[in-house]
Amino acid sequence: VEIDAIDALVGFFESLSGNSSIPIPVSGWNLTSDPCEAKWTGITCHDQILSVKSIAFDSFNLSGTFNPSFICNITSLALSIAIISIKNNNLHGDDFDTIANCKELTHLYISGNQFVGNLPETLSQLNNLKRLEISDNGFSGDLPNLPRISGLIEILAQNNQFSGPIPEFDFSNLASFNVSNNNFSGPVPPGGDRFTPSSYLGNLGLCGDPLPNKCEVPGPTSPHAAQTSDNSKKNGSNSTEILMYSGYALIGLAILLLIMLKICKKGKNKKEELVEEGDDDNYRSKDENALESIEFKSITMSKSEVFGGNSIESGPVSSSLIVLTSPEVNGLKFEELLKAPAELLGRGKHGSVYKVKCEEEGMTLAVKRIKDWLLPSDEFKLRMKRLNHVKHPNVLPVVAFYCSRQEKLMVYEYQPNGSLFKLLHGMPMGQTFDWSSRLGVASTIADALSFMHDELHPDNIPHGNLKSSNILFNNNMEACISEYGLMSLNNFNNSPIPNNNTLQLDQIDGFRGDIYAFGVILLELLTGKMPMVENNGMDLATWVVSVVKEEWTVEVFDRALIREGASEERMVNLLQVAIKCVDKSPESRLSINQVAGMINNIKEDDERSIDVSESPFDARK
Numbered sequence: 001v002e003i004d005a006i007d008a009l010v011g012f013f014e015s016l017s018g019n020s021s022i023p024i025p026v027s028g029w030n031l032t033s034d035p036c037e038a039k040w041t042g043i044t045c046h047d048q049i050l051s052v053k054s055i056a057f058d059s060f061n062l063s064g065t066f067n068p069s070f071i072c073n074i075t076s077l078a079l080s081i082a083i084i085s086i087k088n089n090n091l092h093g094d095d096f097d098t099i100a101n102c103k104e105l106t107h108l109y110i111s112g113n114q115f116v117g118n119l120p121e122t123l124s125q126l127n128n129l130k131r132l133e134i135s136d137n138g139f140s141g142d143l144p145n146l147p148r149i150s151g152l153i154e155i156l157a158q159n160n161q162f163s164g165p166i167p168e169f170d171f172s173n174l175a176s177f178n179v180s181n182n183n184f185s186g187p188v189p190p191g192g193d194r195f196t197p198s199s200y201l202g203n204l205g206l207c208g209d210p211l212p213n214k215c216e217v218p219g220p221t222s223p224h225a226a227q228t229s230d231n232s233k234k235n236g237s238n239s240t241e242i243l244m245y246s247g248y249a250l251i252g253l254a255i256l257l258l259i260m261l262k263i264c265k266k267g268k269n270k271k272e273e274l275v276e277e278g279d280d281d282n283y284r285s286k287d288e289n290a291l292e293s294i295e296f297k298s299i300t301m302s303k304s305e306v307f308g309g310n311s312i313e314s315g316p317v318s319s320s321l322i323v324l325t326s327p328e329v330n331g332l333k334f335e336e337l338l339k340a341p342a343e344l345l346g347r348g349k350h351g352s353v354y355k356v357k358c359e360e361e362g363m364t365l366a367v368k369r370i371k372d373w374l375l376p377s378d379e380f381k382l383r384m385k386r387l388n389h390v391k392h393p394n395v396l397p398v399v400a401f402y403c404s405r406q407e408k409l410m411v412y413e414y415q416p417n418g419s420l421f422k423l424l425h426g427m428p429m430g431q432t433f434d435w436s437s438r439l440g441v442a443s444t445i446a447d448a449l450s451f452m453h454d455e456l457h458p459d460n461i462p463h464g465n466l467k468s469s470n471i472l473f474n475n476n477m478e479a480c481i482s483e484y485g486l487m488s489l490n491n492f493n494n495s496p497i498p499n500n501n502t503l504q505l506d507q508i509d510g511f512r513g514d515i516y517a518f519g520v521i522l523l524e525l526l527t528g529k530m531p532m533v534e535n536n537g538m539d540l541a542t543w544v545v546s547v548v549k550e551e552w553t554v555e556v557f558d559r560a561l562i563r564e565g566a567s568e569e570r571m572v573n574l575l576q577v578a579i580k581c582v583d584k585s586p587e588s589r590l591s592i593n594q595v596a597g598m599i600n601n602i603k604e605d606d607e608r609s610i611d612v613s614e615s616p617f618d619a620r621k
């Protein structure tokens with residue numbers, strides 16, 4: 001590390017520690033040693049180039065001033081520091097303008113200090129910022145224009161004095177968001193209802209979903225309010241519809257309980273079979289009547305009223321819930337499930353997912369509630385039946401499903417290790433997802449998809465909604481495809497494929513659509529960027545293709561991979577596969593078998609050249 005940088009770091013630290021009389025246990029931080037070689041307390045360096053990567057002094061009882069100009073005005077530091085974390089101290093400071101020079105910052109954690117005043121507008125120039133934690137301070141005024149930072153995945157700004165409107169974030173890209181206990185006012189921006197009310201509570205002037213208080217009908221002079229009115233018209237949030245949606249919510253809850261009961265009961269059977277097998281027509285007509293009576297009664301019905309004294313064992317006429325029994329659901333008890341709260345895991349474009357934990361059996365389920373499904377119930381049931389017969393260890397099976405005109409519910413085993421999306425875009429500070437693990441995920445998913453395409457091509461069932469949030473890690477940290485076959489593209493109104501296309505064309509497009517989606521996943525693995533993040537106004541695939549055309553190939557790779565020393569040749573090989581998958585013309589895309597073969601070759605090359613005994617996820621601090 002250069003001498004002027006060392007000088008600046010020492011000045012920065014002296015400013016942080018102020019006149020603290022409390023001895024701070026640190027080593028280094030003097031002009032006579034190198035921060036990387038002498039491993040100064042709180043400093044982490046980039047492995048190969050030995051430059052400062054992170055400065056972390058959480059809970060060090062520091063009571064001086066945070067003055068970023070010390071470090072951000074020194075070019076070598078500004079170009080290497082990715083993480084600043086000084087949470088839970090007693091630091092002051094109200095002049096952060098120069099933070100904008102630290103352009104490589106990905107994580108800025110300054111929560112739990114004594115900061116006051118406005119956040120500078122220059123903060124929004126930190127184009128690489130992923131996580132911003134500024135909660136529990138005394139910040140006031142408007143939030144800067146943070147939505148212009150396309151890669152932001154976390155904003156924690158609760159317990160401050162911020163005021164004005166909440167900026168219009170692209171909430172679909174945010175994994176965490178909290179602005180509770182401030183003085184924000186006006187409507188929660190569109191998409192903000194992706195988060196629960198706890199992200200917004202404690203702001204007296206805030207209104208609209210997900211908060212219980214609706215926004216008032218606007219006066220003609222208020223453009224912001226007029227927009228709210230438009231939105232509320234668009235979203236249909238008049239009082240009748242609110243009542244209607246509340247009704248749906250109650251019905252949904254009743255059905256969720258119903259599903260859980262059926263799984264518990266059915267779990268006692270050891271056989272692996274479809275309950276509905278045998279007398280399908282009889283089953284359907286009686287069941288749907290039974291279900292309708294459930295749906296149109298109120299949630300206050302007792303358990304016995306819901307099931308009419310029938311247990312699942314008494315035959316398929318008890319309800320139209322279909323349990324695909326498997327060893328995993330044996331031994332489940334309904335009482336346990338009833339006690340277990342259903343926690344909302346997330347809301348996607350096509351529905352919501354709930355987590356339900358059965359403590360006694362150590363079993364946790366994920367229930368997906370699908371909305372806007374245009375596939376007729378009969379076809380849906382046939383599809384489930386077909387999917388149940390195609391098993392691959394890296395494709396999550398459906399444990400049970402429920403289907404009526406109004407509702408489609410799918411039950412999966414809960415996967416505890418998160419999704420590929422979270423691993424790539426929401427990793428805790430200091431953790432990396434190394435090259436060989438990324439290549440492993442790519443090859444596992446390609447093999448599993450190739451198997452499913454081979455098996456299900458005659459039935460015209462592609463995945464239909466492949467994306468990194470639908471790649472989940474199981475207990476063994478193996479990647480698994482989730483939601484296979486639930487959402488063929490032509491089942492939705494917003495399908496890019498016109499519904500009047502010939503079956504053949506749909507079939508081609510559905511499977512070729514999966515290839516495109518898989519190409520995007522490869523690009524996420526290679527670039528570390530989110531698929532929908534705009535890069536100079538382009539989606540990920542368009543951006544990568546444009547950069548590669550300009551022969552700046554190396555520019556697209558995740559800097560973590562470059563720093564790790566991953567083979568550029570193999571990254572370029574994988575990039576070429578990805579680019580062939582995202583070709584705009586479906587006919588020019590590779591088949592999944594070709595893709596899987598090419599990825600496996602790259603993986604074999606890679607394995608020959610490295611020590612494969614290393615752990616899959618390398619946590620470096």
Ligand SMILES: Nc1ncnc2c1ncn2[C@@H]1O[C@H](COP(=O)(O)OP(=O)(O)OP(=O)(O)O)[C@@H](O)[C@H]1O
Pocket residue numbers: 345346347348349350351352353366412413414415416418419465469470472482483
């Ligand atoms: N079986 C499961 N175990 C654990 N987490 C799950 C499971 N299924 C889904 N999830 C997680 O629940 C969240 C919501 O899932 P959901 O499928 O609704 O969202 P999405 O994939 O973003 O959108 P959509 O599929 O509706 O387009 C995601 O973070 C997803 O990773």
